[in-house]
Amino acid sequence: MGGAKCSGSCLEERRRGRKTDGFGMNRTQYLCYMLGKGLKRKLEQEEENVVMKMSFPQEASPTCYWLQRQTVLNLSLLKLHSHPGHSDPSLARRVLITNTLRHIQDELRGEGVPVPQSFSSDGSLLSVVDGYRESPAGCGVESHSEGSLTPVSRLEEDKHLLLYLSPSVTRQQPPSSSAIKDSFTSALAEIEDLCPTVGITTLFSSEAGHSLAQSDLNSDESRQTHLDLSEMNSSMDSASSLSDSAQTVFGHTPSLLADFSLDDFLFTEIDSLLFDSVPCSSSLSASLGASKVVSMVTDDFVKTLTGYGNGGSQSALPSNQAFKLDLNELDHIMEVLVGS
């Protein structure tokens, strides 16, 4: 852009190494990411069936709905906790992300999944947002922002969240069931091959619990698909740093990303991932819809897991309908929750 580069060298100096944004990169790196390097999608041979992918409807099988919801949940958490660093975070962006998160959490709660207190109380999330406190403004008088230094208050919030996180982390060791271990682990291996990021999503799902409890499904059939966490942990390398990464979520974002392998998580095409899991769910549906139990399960939830004993293809349909039913019931539940 023609024109004066006002004291160009000192402008550049100021820019060097400042303004961390997004995923723990500094502003320059982030800009490179955004502007040039990673975003152009190349047409590949495998994309021949992209037509099928593009026509993939929103309300597909519940597995993909669950998977997408999990992904969105994780992304939202990641975004909220990656501090931009030097400059003010955008309030609008945080509000939108928080609303999305709340929506998902309400859905999960509506399905009877225990949501940890730290996340269900929106205060802990939004108070991260509110670094701004101001003196009561008179009519039209300028408002000064007073209040505590934001970095310190954020630190306290993070610790608070961390404390809530660790109990739920330890809660993730359900009694292992020998019953369907073999079929489960084989199914798990299949899933892992197809959906490499599932391991990452499950790390976060520990907080939100499992999302597939269908209380209105036939509760007579109790499903014995206890998730063997230790099995999962051994099979997924990223899960090995579970407690580690749980802490690093609120600590140093770069190390979190290092654990997750930045390329895998950030540059994976989420949408094609979802579309890929269409064959995933259909092929696994025979094996008791095991894909639905990939995420970690709390003790409470295990009891409510039902209805998948029939086999996937039949269960897929009623649970799909159940999902649609749930949305209506969810509104009602949300009203109740908001009122309480």
Next chain:
Amino acid sequence: MDGDGDGQSRWCLSQVKGAVDDDVAEADIISAVEFNHSGELLATGDRGGRIVIFQQEQESKSLPQCRAEYNVYSTFQSHEPEFDYLKSLEIEEKINKIRWLPQKNAAHFLLSTNDKTIKLWKISERDKRPEGYNLKEEDGRYRHPSSLTTLRVPVFQPMDLMVEASPRRVYANAHTYHINSISVNSDNETYLSADDLRINLWHLDFTDRSFNIVDIKPANMEELTEVITASEFHPLQCNTFVYGSSKGSVRLCDMRASALCDQHSKLFEEPEDPSTRSFFSEIISSISDVKFSHSGRYMMTRDYLTLKIWDLHMESRPVETYQVHGYLRSKLCSLYENDCIFDKFECCWRGDDSEVMTGSYNNFFRMFNRDAQRDATLEASWENGSPGCPLKTWRVSAGSRRKRNEIGVDCLDFSRKILYTSWHPQDNIVALATVNNLYIFQEKPN
């Protein structure tokens, strides 16, 4: 628009401003584009806090073929980065909005704002200078009065044209949150500035006070679910303004009703289509820009995927809805991941309100002809078009690339986006900004 059947439009590239290399300095990224009321001047702001003003080439202004030639008129540093010591946060110098004041005399005035501070700039020309002072030498040294023997009257002598920009007012310390909009009132005395939670009314002459006219900050910040995203004064009624929210609703307020316009007079909101509901429904419904038509009868809103034209008399639903890039609907999760879903696209009206325009990704921009109900996708690229050559229209297809001038959704470059656009108020000239280049297009005269 779609001039003839073979995908040619009547638009052609006139000029490209800015560096053409791929290495983009962050400071050079354009963040605001605005024509003035006559269209003679075109202002751009960038992330480095600079404003560059282009002026229409005077000699060729009347020639239909080269009327869209703009040359650099003035460059100045509008905002500097600041540091908020209380919050230990940097205040970016990035120019968020530029708005011109209607011209009253030889000088031009514009308002520019970053996240926290609004400034009124006066841009004036100087092409004469006084010469022949008695007490002062030409080089500035003073002469002692006792050395004078004769007196002379200083006269103005022509000099090279110099364009000066001077800050006339600085409106500071009135916004706790980031300013996203400014809008000059039709009374030409007041203007509004909007941040995420509040809208303030200023008088241009007074910098030490502003009136708060909208405040949506909840008593408990934990209950915050909605923010203000855009705001504008009505072009003709000085008491009316609108503001858009992150939930996809637009409120019209009348300042005659009360001092604090928290109660809206009209609420423009379209009920959500349940068949397209997703996790991102709220995010993509967030209003990124709101613009009144020149007539004042209609209002246009831009959200992530659509452009909507509203009749101010009807609040229940828009009268026209245009899909900007509906093929992105199935890509929302990826766009959420890479933050593109938060991009705030602007939109603009043609001078006679018959067409509207907005930007998209891959350096595409979309033109919608309201009368003919036709639309076109054009590309801002200095590689693919030579000046004067009509632009070809593009199609985005779901599958892999088929024909010429067709591109698959997965080939789109989401790092190249057109967020800022402005339409000449009287002529068919549009200016738009890619990441660091300014493109000027003109419509062929016939």
